[in-house]
Amino acid sequence: MSREPKPKAHGVRDPKKGPFIFLFLLPAFLFLIVFMYYPIEETVRLSLTKTTGMGSGVFVGLENYQKLFLSEEFHQGLWHVFTWAFWSCIIQIPLAFLVAFGLTYYGNKLTGPLRSIFYLSNVMPSAIIAMLGKFIFAPRYGIISSLSSAIGWKWLGSIDYLGDPRLAFWSLFAVATWAYTGFPIIYLMARIEQIPRELREAAELDGASAWRYARSVVLPDLNYPIRILAVLSTVGSIKLFDLPKMMTAGGPGFSTVTLGITLYNQGFVNWNYGSASAIGVIIFVLSLLFTVIQFTVGNREGKPI
Amino acid sequence: MSERSSRFRYGYSEIFVTVLLILLALVVIAPLIIPLLFAFKTQLEFSYHPWSLPKALLMSNFSDAWKAIRIDQGLVNTFIVAIGAIITTLPPAFLAGYIFARYKNKVTEVAFYCILVGYFVPAQMVLIPLYKFEVATKLSNTLYGLFLVMATFGIPFWTLIYRSFFSGLPNELTEAARIDGASHSKTFFRIMLPLANPATVLALLLVFIGAWSDFLLSLILLTDQNLFTMQLRVNSFLGAYGTDRMPRYASAAIIAALPTIILYIAGHKWIIKGTIAGAVKE
Numbered sequence: 001m002s003r004e005p006k007p008k009a010h011g012v013r014d015p016k017k018g019p020f021i022f023l024f025l026l027p028a029f030l031f032l033i034v035f036m037y038y039p040i041e042e043t044v045r046l047s048l049t050k051t052t053g054m055g056s057g058v059f060v061g062l063e064n065y066q067k068l069f070l071s072e073e074f075h076q077g078l079w080h081v082f083t084w085a086f087w088s089c090i091i092q093i094p095l096a097f098l099v100a101f102g103l104t105y106y107g108n109k110l111t112g113p114l115r116s117i118f119y120l121s122n123v124m125p126s127a128i129i130a131m132l133g134k135f136i137f138a139p140r141y142g143i144i145s146s147l148s149s150a151i152g153w154k155w156l157g158s159i160d161y162l163g164d165p166r167l168a169f170w171s172l173f174a175v176a177t178w179a180y181t182g183f184p185i186i187y188l189m190a191r192i193e194q195i196p197r198e199l200r201e202a203a204e205l206d207g208a209s210a211w212r213y214a215r216s217v218v219l220p221d222l223n224y225p226i227r228i229l230a231v232l233s234t235v236g237s238i239k240l241f242d243l244p245k246m247m248t249a250g251g252p253g254f255s256t257v258t259l260g261i262t263l264y265n266q267g268f269v270n271w272n273y274g275s276a277s278a279i280g281v282i283i284f285v286l287s288l289l290f291t292v293i294q295f296t297v298g299n300r301e302g303k304p305i
Numbered sequence: 306m307s308e309r310s311s312r313f314r315y316g317y318s319e320i321f322v323t324v325l326l327i328l329l330a331l332v333v334i335a336p337l338i339i340p341l342l343f344a345f346k347t348q349l350e351f352s353y354h355p356w357s358l359p360k361a362l363l364m365s366n367f368s369d370a371w372k373a374i375r376i377d378q379g380l381v382n383t384f385i386v387a388i389g390a391i392i393t394t395l396p397p398a399f400l401a402g403y404i405f406a407r408y409k410n411k412v413t414e415v416a417f418y419c420i421l422v423g424y425f426v427p428a429q430m431v432l433i434p435l436y437k438f439e440v441a442t443k444l445s446n447t448l449y450g451l452f453l454v455m456a457t458f459g460i461p462f463w464t465l466i467y468r469s470f471f472s473g474l475p476n477e478l479t480e481a482a483r484i485d486g487a488s489h490s491k492t493f494f495r496i497m498l499p500l501a502n503p504a505t506v507l508a509l510l511l512v513f514i515g516a517w518s519d520f521l522l523s524l525i526l527l528t529d530q531n532l533f534t535m536q537l538r539v540n541s542f543l544g545a546y547g548t549d550r551m552p553r554y555a556s557a558a559i560i561a562a563l564p565t566i567i568l569y570i571a572g573h574k575w576i577i578k579g580t581i582a583g584a585v586k587e
Contacts, residue, residue, distance in 0.1 A: 017408070020489040024404045025416055027397035028460050032423050035435065035457035040426065042434030102326050106319040110327070116573045117330045120337070123569055123576060125518035127536035128562045131543060132336040135558060138548035143339055146355045178333065183580070190581045210318065239427050242520045246540050260429055260521075267433050268525070277433045284430040291425055 046277035057274065064278040074279070076254040077262040080169060084176075084258075085237035089230045092177055096184030096229075097222070101214050103185075104192045115189060119182035126242035133175035133247050137161035165255035168248050172256055176243060184229050191225045192218055231294040235287045259283050337562060340555035351552050363552075370557035373546065374538040380564070382448060383517055383534040389452035390516035394459040395508055399501060401460075402467025403493055407479065417468075423461035428454075428522060436525050446529045454526065455516050463508050466583060470504040471497060507579040510572055517565070535561060 047064055051057025068074045099118065103111050121129065136143045139160045148156035161171040195218065203213045241260030244250055250261040259279055267276030343351060344366055345359035371377070405417045428435075435454060436445065444450030474497065482492040498505075520536045527533060533541065539561050548554050569576065 016489060021404050021408050021413060024400040028401040028420060028464060031397055031453070031457045031460055032420065035454050036423050036426060036431065039431035039434035039438065043431050046433060099326065099329065102322045106322060108323065110323055114326055114330050115577065117334055119577055120334065120569055123514055124562065124565055125536050126520050127539040128558070128565065131539055131558050131561065134543065134548060135340065135554065136336055141548050141551040143336070150356050178336070186577055186581060239429055241429065246543055263429060263432065273433050280430040280432060283427055287427055288425055
């Protein structure tokens, strides 16, 4: 390692450089080798073996994957994850754009505090979000139920938002929209604030309305960040676990099952390591796929991110 | 653009949009405020007048909730995990980030891509082997077994951040120090690392919040109830006590959310700035 050719970095040949580089990289690699590279290799191996205990198991090829592709739970998980991603892009990103534009267009004393309020729930641990989500949607005593009873709308109060298989998924989605739209808001705000002032002034001189300015100047400029946000929410959806686990445990039935929930159930409820590892590999491949899309999109745009 | 002295430079449209945004902000923080309305009431008072102001400030719900999930122990455990995550994430990240920024050659480039790969590996992918490995090595059910894993999944990201930060510092500083005869490591620890303080403050805050908030890894790696972190305790509370006793539920929510809220009030400017910086980097 110390025998590398010397580029311009320090000019003179330096025998201490190699060991120095080695020592500085060592800690990071120790962590990654033990807790990441080795487990990655193991995941792939386990996903190809049939094992239920601590034994090394037998090689079964792609059997775990085949079984998964035939199982109802996995289908539901896959479907929910992508439905979730789709609606995140359709609802959360436009909503975030409207808020971000409104906050930045009239930059006044309230902009800063409002931005902080919108972002607050994003730093909350998911357990707290789940707890507050149940608090909102609980039957009888939850915010919605007791508020609608208080104003006499009994029909609204009697809905079981988390217990009804047709509604549970959308209730979770509503909680996530409440809790996690803050990130796209602050991200888009940061991008909008970078738009040169002159453009804004020119638009105003031309008598462009706020809406016209948003559509013709701001939105084209946000083309790339919005696509990044779409990729981020898709990758986030693929890994969705905490909220459905804590609020509905994937139920009722399979109505809120995600890939993460399926992995957990296979691995830590059924103790079927092979199948759980196969889901792990699938989650990795899917999220890598969308990240690669992010980077190719970024390169085509030719912009330093 | 004309400068007018009024706070609302754009007249009615600005007032309208601002009011709309304030209303939306109220909706957004409502789930954090409303528990305050419920938490100080007895169950009886709550079931008759859930939306009125509490008649008296009853504290027993808080002590009930506190005892039900042993919040003191949870706070201590979570704090240890968060501090441990900071101590084990930052040094490997700033050391490696410095090398990748300042000692570019073929070997370090390959090493860099090896670390970069780690950034794209979701924890869910390796959950099963991690669990098996930690059980086999008796690392599971220890707090350090948890924060070492958290550090592993944080190191790639923070290495990238430190790398781009060190790349932005002027070359002359290190050259001057080297000419004065300072060793490689002395140059780093005396000159470069202190200059990276902005990145370090950011890392301190965000690693702390990340470790504090973790659910998945803690759920898998900790089964001993005494070691449960705050988030696991909240989860057990959700499983064990329904929302039927709403005042106690609301109290538990307030206690559980409070540490994050305090941290956020103190550091929201940093947190938002840092989050954007981190996001834009990618």
